[in-house]
Amino acid sequence: MRFLIVLLCLAFFACESDPPETERETDAPAEAAFEALLTSYQEGRLQLNPLEATMLGDDRYNDRLPNSLTDEYKAESRGFYQDYLNQLNQVDRSVLGATDQVSYDVLKWELNIALQGADFATQLLPLDQFTGPHLMIGQLASGAGAQPFETVEDYDNWLARAEDFAVMMDTARVNMERGAARGYLLPRSLALKLLPQLESLAAEPVEEHLFFGPANRIPDTFPTEERERLQGAFRGMVGQRMIPLFTDLATYVREEYVPQARETSGIDALPKGEAYYNYLIKLYTTTDMTADEIHELGLSEVARIREAMEGIKAKVGFEGDLQAFFDYVRTNADLMPFDDPQEVIANFEAIHERMQPQLDRLFNKTPKTEFEVRRTEAFREASASAEYNPGSQDGSRPGIFYVPIPEVEEYNVFSDEDLFLHEAIPGHHYQFSLQQENESLPAFRRNLWYSAYGEGWALYAESLGKELGLYEDPYQYFGMLSAEMHRAIRLVVDTGIHSKGWSRERAIQYSLENEAESEASIVAEIERYMAMPAQALSYKVGQLKIRELRARAEEAFGDAFDIKAFHDLVLEGGCLPLAVLEKKVEEWIAGA
Structure with a gap:
């Protein structure tokens, strides 16, 4: 499935079913400082990834789309994660409560794994038929996705974000050329599947283009002059920016990229491919x-x-x-x-x-x-x-x-x-x-x-x-x-x-x-x-792993096994690494 794939956790962490915080002393000022760190991290991450904020219903950054395909963005991201890792390393985990200890461990892993991922030149393979930014932005551009189109500001936000997207796609073209020169190429079959997606986004007429969809649904409550301005802006955005951009990109993929696309299928064929896998x-x-x-x-x-x-x-x-x-x-x-x-x-x-x-x-x-x-x-x-x-x-x-x-x-x-x-x-x-x-x-x-x-x-x-x-x-x-x-x-x-x-x-x-x-x-x-x-x-x-844990609990509890309680336990803490989930179930069984 393709939704927000956020960085994962690997290590064996402490879990939220540790002894209640009331059973041991905690450092209230340290906990307050740690919670402030978590808040600051989340806010900074949303600014770094404003599409994620939009998906969450946070509209503050709906006019932004940082160009994540640039070396500058990668450097900024690396600096962000390194800075928070440095801050986190100054926190004494032992004085935190049980839930905060889990959050500490999860955050530490996320920061470390993000820094490890920064070592790979993923920006040199910017587009494919399944994960390219043109797919997510296409969903938003239709007007039926997470990007709101209810106010004049909403429409102006999207116009600004669409221009950022156009710049990103210009970079994608450059990166594909850079990648090809260094051996970073899609398999031919994927390049061929990418091509019709780009061609569909290059097709006229303007009024039937995916990106023009919101302009066909401008609310009647908008003042006449605003409706006319927005329709003109959308017509220019689609006709003068998106269609030429995708026409050029489709031509490049068809005439230059596909002919040199690789015959191998696996990522291990690329530079550092085995390590990346x-x-x-x-x-x-x-x-x-x-x-x-x-x-x-x-x-x-x-x-x-x-x-x-x-x-x-x-x-x-x-x-x-x-x-x-x-x-x-x-x-x-x-x-x-x-x-x-x-x-x-x-x-x-x-x-x-x-x-x-x-x-x-x-x-x-x-x-x-x-x-x-x-x-x-x-x-x-x-x-x-x-x-x-x-x-x-x-x-x-x-x-x-x-x-x-x-x-x-x-x-x-x-x-x-x-x-x-x-x-x-x-x-x-x-x-x-x-x-x-x-x-x-x-x-x-x-x-x-x-x-x-x-x-x-x-x-x-x-x-x-x-x-x-x-x-x-x-x-x-x-x-x-x-x-x-x-x-x-x-x-x-x-x-x-x-x-x-x-x-x-x-x-x-x-x-x-x-x-x-x-x-x-x-x-x-x-x-x-x-x-x-x-x-x-x-x-x-x-x-x-989940089936194994349910079987363990059923065997331990016998007729007293409560399937509702098991499902509550699995779901209550949100997404967790499998080791954390396993420890939660083991302690639930041991505490019965």
Whole structure:
């Protein structure tokens, strides 16, 4: 999923279930000073990353977009993190309360990992089909995202930010040329997927351009002269800045970049690529696991899940091997019943309604933040996966589950129940929203994102389907197994691509042999892993840890095990490194 990926935590930290602060003496002035440091850090980080502030509903920096692709910005960021690390090293951790000790350890890791990441020349690969800034800004530019368009100031803020974005894209072009000269090139398949995105943003007429969308919806309450001024400004911004910019960039990618794009698939083919992949494994899994260990884990999980799939194949009476059953599920017309994209959205809404009455059996707390299902925007739909974008911290903007529907007649429903549990409820929407709404956490922790925890929770949530009244249809249960298989395959193919010399084609073939996703979907996924090395490892690593912890608690408590209490424990502290989560559960069990 593509939302705010904030720096992760690896080390074994103290946890929030340490003895209550009243059981030992603390230094109140030191705690006050530490809390001031946390506040200052969060404020500085939002200024350094104003898009994050916008996503949180903080509108103070909506007119800004620092050019993060410049050497100057990298130097400023490095200085920021080093300065706060120096300040943090002056704090005596031992005099802080339990929650502050956790915050101390988390902040220290974030600062250290940010400084480690600064050593890699990521700015020389500024664009790809899955993570480039043109995608996030495109969502905001449409007027349907986090950027508000309600006041005249909102519109002027966006015009200023759009110009900053144009400058950033000019830098992206320069960096692509610099990167190519130094051996930093996208794989050819990714460059080819990037091209139509850029071409769509270069297309006329102005009035139908994605970036002109807000100008078509200027409120009637604005004075006439302001409406006319803003429409003129948007027309100039699109026609004189964005269309020429993207035309030039698309031409460069088509005529110069694609012909020299590399044939290799893995990040280890780039300068310092092996070291960068090892860094990313730590970043995304919050473990010390090696690529080899993760690869072997993936192979064992694939074997285990294949056995469960054989059981479903037998249950539905299919004759033939598992590979033939995959093909049958992929092409079964009964599983592709829709003619209109809105029917896909309506199906997810029906799933929500069907499982909602059962949520009280598993959870004490439910989010206040509203929730919506939307179709992925057309300009990025062809290369997108289903994803969740968090709501604003104050709840004024809902969490959004985006569903790509590029060819509705080919849309297969066999995994929709599972997908809803992961991306929406009780997966990402519960985890994100409850964390943001928890006012007892320091501000910087209310918005942390640790992929192993967050994606691990969402994959764990998929296993709750039967407890929530879903998976009654064996094909939907097979969809859950397929989704788990999908994440197990990721352990194999991601490490294969980035550390074992696997080609894109070998990874695609391995996936086709072990899961029922369509070939088009598998290709998009493999190219996602190529664009985002190691991120795909976080799901299964996190899920297996949460399942292990639940099993431990069930064995320890026996009939007294309270699933609501377990879920509260897992969710209450927001995103945490897996070692912290494990310690919390161990102490909960020990204290019973």
